[in-house]
Amino acid sequence: xxxxxxxGRAIGRxxxxxxxxxxxxxxxxxxxxxxxxxxxxxxxxxxxxNELGKILLCRAENKLExxxxxxxxxxxxxxxxxxxxxxxxxxxxxxxxxxxSRYANRHICKSARMEPEDLMVSAGCGVVLENCFFCFCDxxxxxxxxxxxxxxxxxxxxxxxxxxxxxxxxxSASADRFGKLSVEDLQAAYTPKCKVLLLTxxxxxxxxxxxxxxxxxxxxxxQSLDLHVxxxxxxxxxVYKNKDDFVSLADLxxxxxxxxxxxVQTHCHTVFGFSKDFGASGLRIGxxxxxxxxxxxxxxxxxxxxxxxxxxxxxxxxxxGKDEFVADFLAENARxxxxxxxxxxxxxxxxxxxxxxxxxxxxxxxxxxxxxxxxNSFDAERKLWSRLVSRGVVLNPGQSCGMKTPGxxxxxxxxxxxxxxxxxxxxxxxxxx
Amino acid sequence: xxxxxxxGRAIGRxxxxxxxxxxxxxxxxxxxxxxxxxxxxxxxxxxxxNELGKILLCRAENKLExxxxxxxxxxxxxxxxxxxxxxxxxxxxxxxxxxxSRYANRHICKSARMEPEDLMVSAGCGVVLENCFFCFCDxxxxxxxxxxxxxxxxxxxxxxxxxxxxxxxxxSASADRFGKLSVEDLQAAYTPKCKVLLLTxxxxxxxxxxxxxxxxxxxxxxQSLDLHVxxxxxxxxxVYKNKDDFVSLADLxxxxxxxxxxxVQTHCHTVFGFSKDFGASGLRIGxxxxxxxxxxxxxxxxxxxxxxxxxxxxxxxxxxGKDEFVADFLAENARxxxxxxxxxxxxxxxxxxxxxxxxxxxxxxxxxxxxxxxxNSFDAERKLWSRLVSRGVVLNPGQSCGMKTPGxxxxxxxxxxxxxxxxxxxxxxxxxx
Numbered sequence: 001x002x003x004x005x006x007x008g009r010a011i012g013r014x015x016x017x018x019x020x021x022x023x024x025x026x027x028x029x030x031x032x033x034x035x036x037x038x039x040x041x042x043x044x045x046x047x048x049x050n051e052l053g054k055i056l057l058c059r060a061e062n063k064l065e066x067x068x069x070x071x072x073x074x075x076x077x078x079x080x081x082x083x084x085x086x087x088x089x090x091x092x093x094x095x096x097x098x099x100x101s102r103y104a105n106r107h108i109c110k111s112a113r114m115e116p117e118d119l120m121v122s123a124g125c126g127v128v129l130e131n132c133f134f135c136f137c138d139x140x141x142x143x144x145x146x147x148x149x150x151x152x153x154x155x156x157x158x159x160x161x162x163x164x165x166x167x168x169x170x171x172s173a174s175a176d177r178f179g180k181l182s183v184e185d186l187q188a189a190y191t192p193k194c195k196v197l198l199l200t201x202x203x204x205x206x207x208x209x210x211x212x213x214x215x216x217x218x219x220x221x222x223q224s225l226d227l228h229v230x231x232x233x234x235x236x237x238x239v240y241k242n243k244d245d246f247v248s249l250a251d252l253x254x255x256x257x258x259x260x261x262x263x264v265q266t267h268c269h270t271v272f273g274f275s276k277d278f279g280a281s282g283l284r285i286g287x288x289x290x291x292x293x294x295x296x297x298x299x300x301x302x303x304x305x306x307x308x309x310x311x312x313x314x315x316x317x318x319x320x321g322k323d324e325f326v327a328d329f330l331a332e333n334a335r336x337x338x339x340x341x342x343x344x345x346x347x348x349x350x351x352x353x354x355x356x357x358x359x360x361x362x363x364x365x366x367x368x369x370x371x372x373x374x375x376n377s378f379d380a381e382r383k384l385w386s387r388l389v390s391r392g393v394v395l396n397p398g399q400s401c402g403m404k405t406p407g408x409x410x411x412x413x414x415x416x417x418x419x420x421x422x423x424x425x426x427x428x429x430x431x432x433x
Numbered sequence: 434x435x436x437x438x439x440x441g442r443a444i445g446r447x448x449x450x451x452x453x454x455x456x457x458x459x460x461x462x463x464x465x466x467x468x469x470x471x472x473x474x475x476x477x478x479x480x481x482x483n484e485l486g487k488i489l490l491c492r493a494e495n496k497l498e499x500x501x502x503x504x505x506x507x508x509x510x511x512x513x514x515x516x517x518x519x520x521x522x523x524x525x526x527x528x529x530x531x532x533x534s535r536y537a538n539r540h541i542c543k544s545a546r547m548e549p550e551d552l553m554v555s556a557g558c559g560v561v562l563e564n565c566f567f568c569f570c571d572x573x574x575x576x577x578x579x580x581x582x583x584x585x586x587x588x589x590x591x592x593x594x595x596x597x598x599x600x601x602x603x604x605s606a607s608a609d610r611f612g613k614l615s616v617e618d619l620q621a622a623y624t625p626k627c628k629v630l631l632l633t634x635x636x637x638x639x640x641x642x643x644x645x646x647x648x649x650x651x652x653x654x655x656q657s658l659d660l661h662v663x664x665x666x667x668x669x670x671x672v673y674k675n676k677d678d679f680v681s682l683a684d685l686x687x688x689x690x691x692x693x694x695x696x697v698q699t700h701c702h703t704v705f706g707f708s709k710d711f712g713a714s715g716l717r718i719g720x721x722x723x724x725x726x727x728x729x730x731x732x733x734x735x736x737x738x739x740x741x742x743x744x745x746x747x748x749x750x751x752x753x754g755k756d757e758f759v760a761d762f763l764a765e766n767a768r769x770x771x772x773x774x775x776x777x778x779x780x781x782x783x784x785x786x787x788x789x790x791x792x793x794x795x796x797x798x799x800x801x802x803x804x805x806x807x808x809n810s811f812d813a814e815r816k817l818w819s820r821l822v823s824r825g826v827v828l829n830p831g832q833s834c835g836m837k838t839p840g841x842x843x844x845x846x847x848x849x850x851x852x853x854x855x856x857x858x859x860x861x862x863x864x865x866x
Contacts, residue, residue: 008698008724009551009698009724009725009726009729010695010698010699010724010725010726011699011726011727012698012699012700012725012726012727012728013699013727014567014568014569014727014728014731015567015568015569015570015571016571017567017571017572018567018568018731018734018735019727019731021734022730022731022733022734022735059520061519061520063519067518068515070518071513071514071515071518074513074744075512075513079508080504080507080508081504082501082504084715085500085503085504085712085713085714085715085716086494086496086712086713086714086715087492087494087714087715088715118442123556123738123739123740123741123742124737124738124740126737126738127737127738127739130738134448134450134451134592134593135447135448135451136447136448137448138448138449138450139450139572139595155734155737156738159567159734159735160567160593160594160738161593162572262443265441265442265443265445266443266444266445266446267445279518279519280518280519281518281519281520282517282518282519282520282521282742282743282744283518283742283743283744284740284741284742284743285742291441291442291443292442292443292445293442293443293444293445294444294445294446294447294452295445295447296442297455298447298451298452298455300455301451301454301455301588301592302451302455302592304557304559304560304588305556305557305559305560305563305589305593305739306556306560306738306739307556307557307717308556308717308742309556309715309716309717309718309741309742309744309745310715310716310717311507311715311716311742311744311745311748312742312744312745315744
């Protein structure tokens with residue numbers, strides 16, 4: 001053990017299982033990424049006043065103008081009552097679960113109904129997933145995840161629950177295959193250790209939605225192997241274009257006449273939340289819909305260590321109960337996202353920088369900078385990332401999203417409140433050529 | 434797999450590692466305990482209006498009159514600002530950590546200072562402990578816990594982190610040894626799998642505080658084996674008698690001239706919170722003090738899945754910042770607890786029902802009903818528990834607190850808001866003779 005001290009503190013050790021996951025935000029980048037981000041915060045781009053400032057496009061948070069209205073509503077919730085100060089249902093207070101049910105049935109589901117008794121609400125979608133993996137897997141089991149994927153899935157699944165990701169790569173290297181679900185690719189990656197298939201719809205980092213036909217094919221395949229299917233729909237209400245293309249897993253399984261109804265009820269689970277669609281990641285509110293009663297029962301224990309403050313549950317239930325506000329808020333959000341996305345994609349097209357697919361949802365897209373790599377390696381990707389940082393643009397490297405092809409980057413377009421930074425960022429990227 | 438459905442839901446399965454811990458609240462009692470509790474809620478004792486109602490003395494929550502003032506203060510916090518709506522520091526917002534530091538230095542520590550940068554604040558003490566065990570142990574490692582102990586430690590340590598409890602029983606069977614820390618008993622229980630010693634001070638379920646001399650002896654022993662020591666001080670500010678007898682681990686290690694300062698900094702950790710001392714278990718606010726920088730660093734990842742809602746952090750920081758309110762609140766709390774405890778112990782003494790030690794802290798004491806057992810077995814304890822339930826008194830059986838001697842029960846005296854139920858409960862218990 002190292003025996004160093006600094007300022008009355010000592011550099012101790014943590015267990016290997018934890019140390020493995022606490023190296024830093026982006027795979028391998030760790031301290032370097034944190035430094036670029038912190039420097040960016042201190043010298044942030046602002047129109048007119050700091051045009052040479054850093055443009056941070058590396059956080060999937062929505063800070064566009066439309067999201068500021070939420071806090072006013074939160075502050076208007078009626079006084080928190082004394083009888084909610086004690087322990088509450090660890091699956092979430094009934095007031096909140098009823099409000100979430102109402103919200104989901106209006107804004108996520110088309111035909112299905114999410115009943116309050118099938119909903120569990122905990123401190124963010126990360127821990128909702130973690131709990132699912134504790135329930136469906138033993139240590140060392142695995143989960144199929146189509147790549148590219150959200151960079152923190154590795155930690156969400158691995159750090160506490162000890163579940164490994166088995167990446168599903170498209171068999172063809174052509175970029176337009178990314179994000180397209182394919183039974184062949186899944187079958188090629190599958191091993192008997194895989195107990196779960198984790199989908200992200202709308203897709204992160206691609207910003208696309210999965211087609212109904214692809215989802216159905218994949219569901220039938222998953223059923224044939226008795227896999228659990230988790231659909232992470234944390235961006236369900238950030239679809240800003242062709243809204244009807246998005247289909248929730250909850251709808252899909254209620255519409256489909258799958259041969260085994262029992263499998264549908266026990267093995268299909270939908271995750272969604274309010275961090276992204278409401279620009280409220282600090283409130284830590286994530287939800288699970290499942291008709292598997294063993295899960296619901298287990299949550300009475302699992303939910304204890306990730307329960308949401310009752311005062312926040314109370315306030316947020318009040319906000320969600322305002323139908324008109326919620327509908328307006330989401331519509332205005334979609335408008336702002338569409339605007340920012342349009343500004344970005346026009347600039348990219350004008351600069352001749354390709355991106356994957358036709359983004360219509362989420363807070364990001366995936367750009368293809370393979371043309372700027374020195375060679376076809378992740379070392380070259382990292383060098384390119386550093387060059388981008390030195391030009392004042394911070395992106396997420398594709399490596400952190402599980403890519404096997406170097407040269408792609410996730411670009412989050414809604415964290416900077418003023419979308420007029422986006423063409424500036426594109427110019428800076430293009431200037432590297 | 435069983436293939437049953439009910440009301441559009443299906444009875445699925447969860448992994449063994451989770452199923453083991455989700456059987457119910459009290460060890461082995463499970464559904465039966467839940468039923469007694471729920472029935473109690475529906476027919477609760479009330480002075481004058483329901484004198485034959487159930488008296489629930491099985492939850493360590495403070496609902497005495499004094500705690501109702503907190504909610505007024507919470508509701509007075511100034512408006513939650515929009516810039517706190519996004520992701521916050523997973524160790525807790527700086528506003529809250531500064532307020533917690535100020536609070537701890539006034540009300541928990543006498544000589545030591547808990548600095549904000551050594552504090553981590555998460556969703557309750559349960560998950561704070563869980564995170565510690567993830568950091569200090571690998572799957573299958575063990576933790577020494579003097580028995581009797583808080584009934585949910587098994588789950589807090591075991592369910593996710595996979596750490597087993599090694600019980601430390603007093604070598605002599607005489608009741609007055611319970612709760613007295615002894616190096617001999619610890620040494621007798623120790624195995625090389627033990628990586629941590631978990632103390633609870635003030636003690637749950639005994640309601641006593643550990644003496645400074647005993648703590649020092651145990652610390653020196655733990656150091657000789659390079660064990661981590663966690664002091665769970667969740668009842669630190671519920672000491673209602675002989676307040677100066679309580680010594681926080683943070684004070685102890687700063688006063689002691691232990692030969693190895695590095696061990697002190699890396700291996701001694703203090704847990705405290707606001708669920709008990711503020712009657713606010715629904716807010717889910719627990720804290721860890723540690724000078725081990727590896728822990729602090731790891732919390733940047735671990736804290737993600739158990740972060741407190743930023744709106745609640747904001748409100749609670751405002752409350753803790755009001756020095757006068759906090760001091761008054763704690764003093765009034767102590768007065769109410771002393772009153773309830775006095776009412777209870779007088780009634781017990783009058784009825785000739787023994788209890789362990791001289792309770793001066795916490796929300797409970799441990800009564801000795803061995804004289805009412807049919808025989809010296811846990812089956813007999815369970816029968817007695819059921820007879821008590823049928824008389825309208827719900828207690829926690831000693832078995833759920835890790836006892837090896839049957840016949841003891843934890844009695845929580847602050848969950849029923851009106852302490853005049855306590856002599857009634859004692860009468861009901863005594864009537865079983």
